[in-house]
Amino acid sequence: MDTPQPDAKTVAALVAEAVTAPSMHNAQPWRFRFLAGERVLLLFADLDRAMPRSDPGDRALHIGCGAALFTLRVAAAHAGITPTVSLLPDPAEPLRLAAVRLDEADPDAPEDLARLHPAVRRRHTSRYPFDEKDIPEDVRAALRAAAEREGAELQFPGPWHVRTILDLVHDAESRDVLHPEDAGDLRRWTRLGPEADAATDGVPEYAFGPRMRDGKAPMRDFAGRRPVADRGTTSFEKNPHLALLSTAGDSPADWLRAGQALQRVLLEATLAGLATSLTSHALESRDLRLLTRDPVTGRGHVQMVLRLGYGPQGPATPRRSVRDVLDIV
The missing domain is CATH 3.40.109.10 (NADH Oxidase)
Structure with missing residues (x-):
C-alpha cells in the first residue's frame, strides 16, 4: 500500500515553523524546495543573505540553516511525520545543505522531538536583563x-x-x-x-x-x-x-x-x-x-x-512569508 503524499498545505505548515529559528541578525538565510513525487524537502543556503564582513566563511549562515532544519524536524514529528535527514554534500547543487524525507509516522520513534514543539513559537531572543538567580x-x-x-x-x-x-x-x-x-x-x-x-x-x-x-x-x-x-x-x-x-x-x-x-x-x-x-x-x-x-x-x-x-522572553521578530522561501515542484 502506498504511503499518502504530504500535501502542499502540510509542507507549508512545516516550513512556517522551521523559519521561526534564530539566525545571525535575523537574516533568515534559507530556502526550501519540496519534491512532491519523492516526499523530500530540500534546504538551500540563500547567499543573497550572507554577510561577507561578519561571516566571510558562511559559518553563521550554516548554523542558522541548521537551526531551521532542527525546527523542521520538530514540526514534522509533531505532525505525525518521521523526518529522515541527509546532510551535505551534493556536488551538482553546492547550495543544497540538507534533504529531509517526510515518511509516515513510525510508532516506535522516540517522542523527544514532538515534546519540544510547544517551545517553537515561545522561543524568542531576549536582550533584556536576567535575574542573578542560578540555573539548577x-x-x-x-x-x-x-x-x-x-x-x-x-x-x-x-x-x-x-x-x-x-x-x-x-x-x-x-x-x-x-x-x-x-x-x-x-x-x-x-x-x-x-x-x-x-x-x-x-x-x-x-x-x-x-x-x-x-x-x-x-x-x-x-x-x-x-x-x-x-x-x-x-x-x-x-x-x-x-x-x-x-x-x-x-x-x-x-x-x-x-x-x-x-x-x-x-x-x-x-x-x-x-x-x-x-x-x-x-x-x-x-x-x-x-x-x-x-x-x-x-x-x-x-x-x-x-x-x-530567568527573565522576559523578548518580543517575536519578523519572518518572511512561506511563499517567499518555499517552492513546490
Whole structure:
C-alpha cells in the first residue's frame, strides 16, 4: 500500500515553523524546495543573505540553516511525520545543505522531538536583563544532553572563563568602533523607525532591548550610535550565565550540526522556563574565536556563545512569508 503524499498545505505548515529559528541578525538565510513525487524537502543556503564582513566563511549562515532544519524536524514529528535527514554534500547543487524525507509516522520513534514543539513559537531572543538567580544543575545537565544528542558539546564556563569571554566581546566591540567601515552587515540587517513595523527580516528596533547602564551581559548593541526613540537604559546582570556550544570539527557539516544542537538546546531551555540570547560577536574574528575555548577543558571549535537566565522572553521578530522561501515542484 502506498504511503499518502504530504500535501502542499502540510509542507507549508512545516516550513512556517522551521523559519521561526534564530539566525545571525535575523537574516533568515534559507530556502526550501519540496519534491512532491519523492516526499523530500530540500534546504538551500540563500547567499543573497550572507554577510561577507561578519561571516566571510558562511559559518553563521550554516548554523542558522541548521537551526531551521532542527525546527523542521520538530514540526514534522509533531505532525505525525518521521523526518529522515541527509546532510551535505551534493556536488551538482553546492547550495543544497540538507534533504529531509517526510515518511509516515513510525510508532516506535522516540517522542523527544514532538515534546519540544510547544517551545517553537515561545522561543524568542531576549536582550533584556536576567535575574542573578542560578540555573539548577539538573537543568544544566538537560541542556548538555540536548547538545550531545546532536553531536555537539555544551559547556558552562567557570567564573574566570566567563570573564575572559566578556573581555573578548568587549574587544570585538572596540574593533567595531575603530573600524566603522566593517559595520555594513549590521546596518543592512537592522530596522529603525517605520521600517521596523513593516519588516519581514532583520532585527527591528523594538527587539534591541534597552541600553546597558551597568552589568556585564555580553550584548551586541544593534543601534550602535544611532538614536532609537524611547529605548531607555537599565542595569543588566553582573554575573551572566554563559554556555559555549562546540563541535569536534569545523566544516560546513559541523556547522549544520551545531545549528541543530543550538536549536535543541534553546527549545529545551525555553521549556525549562529560561530566557535566552546569543552572541557571535567574539566569534566573528578568527583570533578572538580561538581564545573563547577553555584552554584546559575545552575541546573542539566554539560555534556559539549562549546567555541563559530567568527573565522576559523578548518580543517575536519578523519572518518572511512561506511563499517567499518555499517552492513546490
